[in-house]
Amino acid sequence: MKYDCTVVVVTYNSDLNKLYSTLLSIIKQKNISIQIVVSDDGSFNFEKESLEKWFEKNSVLDYKIVTSEINTGTVKNVIRGVKAADAEIVKSISPGDLLYDEYVLYKIVSFMKKENLKLAFGKGAYYSQEDDNIRLYDFCNPKDLEPYKAKNKLKIQKNYLLYRDYVLGALFVTNKMLLLNYLAKIDGLVKYAEDCSVIMMIADGIEIGFLDEFLIWYEYGSGISTNGSKVWAERIKNDNNNCFKLLYNAGGPYKDVFAWHLGNRSLKTFWYKLQCKLHNKKVSLRKTNYIQEMDIEKLRKQLEV
Numbered sequence: 001m002k003y004d005c006t007v008v009v010v011t012y013n014s015d016l017n018k019l020y021s022t023l024l025s026i027i028k029q030k031n032i033s034i035q036i037v038v039s040d041d042g043s044f045n046f047e048k049e050s051l052e053k054w055f056e057k058n059s060v061l062d063y064k065i066v067t068s069e070i071n072t073g074t075v076k077n078v079i080r081g082v083k084a085a086d087a088e089i090v091k092s093i094s095p096g097d098l099l100y101d102e103y104v105l106y107k108i109v110s111f112m113k114k115e116n117l118k119l120a121f122g123k124g125a126y127y128s129q130e131d132d133n134i135r136l137y138d139f140c141n142p143k144d145l146e147p148y149k150a151k152n153k154l155k156i157q158k159n160y161l162l163y164r165d166y167v168l169g170a171l172f173v174t175n176k177m178l179l180l181n182y183l184a185k186i187d188g189l190v191k192y193a194e195d196c197s198v199i200m201m202i203a204d205g206i207e208i209g210f211l212d213e214f215l216i217w218y219e220y221g222s223g224i225s226t227n228g229s230k231v232w233a234e235r236i237k238n239d240n241n242n243c244f245k246l247l248y249n250a251g252g253p254y255k256d257v258f259a260w261h262l263g264n265r266s267l268k269t270f271w272y273k274l275q276c277k278l279h280n281k282k283v284s285l286r287k288t289n290y291i292q293e294m295d296i297e298k299l300r301k302q303l304e305v
Helices: 016-027 048-057 074-083 104-115 153-161 176-186 196-203 230-250 255-261 269-284 296-303
Strands: 005-011 034-040 063-067 089-093 119-130 133-136 172-175 209-219
Touching (some): 016 034, 048 063, 074 176, 104 119, 104 209, 119 296, 196 230, 230 255, 255 269
Antiparallel strands (some): 089 172, 119 172
C-alpha cells in the first residue's frame, strides 16, 4: 500500500472551522505516511472548492473528496470513505475531534503492525469548548479497561455483549477490508451507529488491541451519542436493536443475552440484571484521574487556529 494509514473525515453540515482544526491535527502527524479522505453525506452547502483551496494552501496532495447528492446516514457515508482509502489501515474521525498529538497515528499503527492486529483503540480525552473556555471531562469509554490490558478475550466479550460497556466509536483504528466486511453486514439495517460493526466483530471473536495512550481529543456533547437529543437517542436505540437482531439470528453463546437486550424476558433475566448491576457498581467505585493525564496545552494549541 502507498500509505501507512488513511484518515477518513466524515462530514455532514459540519462547521468549517472545526473541520479545518481536525484536518490540521491530521496533516501534522509525523513518522507516518497518511492519506486523507473527506467523505460528505449530502450536506446542504458542502464547500468543496474552499476545502480544495485549504488543501492547496497547506501543501496537501494526498487527499480525496467523496460526496453524496443526498443524505444517506453515517454507515453509508463511512463505507464511501473507507472504500476510497488507499491504505490497509483506516481511522475515521469527525470535525471537532482532534488527533491527540502529532505522533499518535505513528504509535497506534506501529502497535497494530507489531501485534498483528486488525482492530485497535486508544484512550479518548473528552473536552468541550464555549468561546475561549475549555472544559475537560474525567470520562472513559469503555469504563472497564482491565480486560483489554490483560488481553482477556472472554471478559472483553462479556463486557461488550452483556454489560454493553462499549469503546467510544471515535477511538477505533481498523483494517480496511475487515471494516468494510462488517459494515456491509449492518448496511441497510443500521443507519447511524457505524460502531455496531465492532459489536459484531467482538461477537465473532475478532481480537481487539488497546494502546494505553490518548488517541484523540473527543468533543463531548457534539456527537450523535452525546448531544442529549431524544430524537437521536431513539435512532441509536433502533440501530442497536437491529444489530442485536442480527446477532440473535446468528446464534452463539450470547443468543439469550441478545434476546434480553431486545426486551425478551426469561428465567435468566434476573441473573443478567444482577450481573450488570454488580459490574456497574464495581466500575463506579474505581477512582479515575484522566484529566490529570491530559496535556491541555496540546489542545489549546490546536484550538488556536
